[in-house]
Amino acid sequence: MTKLKAHLIDLIKAQGPLAVDQFMSEALSHPQYGYYTTRDPFGRQGDFITAPEISQTFGEMIGLWFGHMWLEMGSPSKFYLAEAGPGRGTLMQDMLRVLKTVPGFLDACNLHLVEISPTLRDIQKEKLAGYTLPTWHDQLNKMLEQMTDAPFFMVGNEFLDALPIKQFEKTNTGWHERLVGLTDNAENLTFSTSFSVTQTPIPDMLDDAEDGAIFESCPAAENITADLSQHLRKFGGIALFIDYGYDRYGTGDTLQALENHQYADVFENPGQADLTAHVNFKKLSDITTNHKAASTAIVTQGAFLKELGIEHRAQQLIQNATEDQKNDIMTAVERLISPDQMGELFKVMAIHDPDLPQPIAGFKP
Ligand code: SAH
Numbered sequence: 001m002t003k004l005k006a007h008l009i010d011l012i013k014a015q016g017p018l019a020v021d022q023f024m025s026e027a028l029s030h031p032q033y034g035y036y037t038t039r040d041p042f043g044r045q046g047d048f049i050t051a052p053e054i055s056q057t058f059g060e061m062i063g064l065w066f067g068h069m070w071l072e073m074g075s076p077s078k079f080y081l082a083e084a085g086p087g088r089g090t091l092m093q094d095m096l097r098v099l100k101t102v103p104g105f106l107d108a109c110n111l112h113l114v115e116i117s118p119t120l121r122d123i124q125k126e127k128l129a130g131y132t133l134p135t136w137h138d139q140l141n142k143m144l145e146q147m148t149d150a151p152f153f154m155v156g157n158e159f160l161d162a163l164p165i166k167q168f169e170k171t172n173t174g175w176h177e178r179l180v181g182l183t184d185n186a187e188n189l190t191f192s193t194s195f196s197v198t199q200t201p202i203p204d205m206l207d208d209a210e211d212g213a214i215f216e217s218c219p220a221a222e223n224i225t226a227d228l229s230q231h232l233r234k235f236g237g238i239a240l241f242i243d244y245g246y247d248r249y250g251t252g253d254t255l256q257a258l259e260n261h262q263y264a265d266v267f268e269n270p271g272q273a274d275l276t277a278h279v280n281f282k283k284l285s286d287i288t289t290n291h292k293a294a295s296t297a298i299v300t301q302g303a304f305l306k307e308l309g310i311e312h313r314a315q316q317l318i319q320n321a322t323e324d325q326k327n328d329i330m331t332a333v334e335r336l337i338s339p340d341q342m343g344e345l346f347k348v349m350a351i352h353d354p355d356l357p358q359p360i361a362g363f364k365p
Helices: 003-015 020-029 056-072 090-099 118-127 140-145 219-235 281-290 301-308 310-318 323-337 339-343
Strands: 079-084 109-114 135-137 152-157 166-171 174-182 189-193 214-217 237-246 256-259 262-264 274-276 346-352
Touching (some): 003 020, 003 174, 003 189, 020 166, 020 174, 056 090, 056 152, 056 237, 056 301, 056 310, 056 323, 090 109, 090 152, 109 140, 219 237, 219 281, 219 346, 281 346, 301 339, 323 339
Parallel strands (some): 079 109, 079 152
Antiparallel strands (some): 166 174, 166 214, 174 189, 237 346, 256 274
16 A cells, blocks of 8 residues: 555544545645655656657747747746746756747746646756756745736646546535545545535536536636736736646546556555546636636647647758658657647647737637
8 A cells, every 4th residue: 555545544534534635635745655746757657748748849839939929028128937837847948948049038037937846846957957047936826926027927738637626426415525535444545425515616507417427626726827817917928728628617527547657546556646637728717707817718739739830840850850750750749739649638728918919829710
């Protein structure tokens, strides 16, 4: 049994069942045994592989996108560039490499990273050596409080999916919060539901959901979106999110565990498997409106990257490549944009200052 699982069993024995977000938060970010706190989960040897690790063209396109946004805003002489959950720092490294070609950008840029994992912070520091040292933060909202003198740019790839979700289950008496409790022999974790009906508002359009249907919410992502909306409205700028997720309200259990590139039972090895959930981009978009900020359309990763010219960039790279390298480059780019790979499951949305010049590149209707 993992140390984290033993810890969770003790915790439930002492305090009773946990909400799903408490379980997820312990599993991912417990200070000693949490998944992100204890390891480097990426790459071919790790548990999963992300877009920037698949192809350098991903970070290059996003870097050029930020360069373009900065020029569109009139090249402000000071601005913040932040990344939430930078992983191995590969995305930022690829972004900064192409941003060297935008005159004045790097001189005006103050780089900030939001990262909870000490292991990953070390890797990021190494990767970004050669650029002005970034400032690290544990929490996004604390970071924003210090950025009140210049516009703000941010990127988060597969960041929101790592934030803890709550789940609610429809029963014949209404919606009940889903909990994590113990099996009868108290040796394993299992789902249960709260006795009382939840006070959390469930969207009206789900009134007809069948018994057993699961509705998910992500308070952490919702709070971050509210904080970003207020900040961007006041200080200007844009925050870009890329993640697997959906663009309308619906039901479904998307909590998943991944270990060694295989789906695993969420309760089997907590602390040792990555846990994620799909992002409800529609909900986040509604929150930006409530806070008088704006959001772009929710587009697919494939459409976004193609509009930014990823296929042209791949052609360029191929010109000086060997046959094997050509194949690798094309296979990797296909993986990012093809509808039956990451192209459609992954969505892109930006939250921004409503006064930003329109249309925003990558999101043109
Ligand atoms: N963006 C990277 C990594 C994605 S994995 C890539 O595309 O490869 C999620 C990242 O978010 C990791 O760096 C993880 O340590 C970080 N993270 C997870 N939860 C976090 C939290 N609550 N606050 C800050 N960082 C977090």
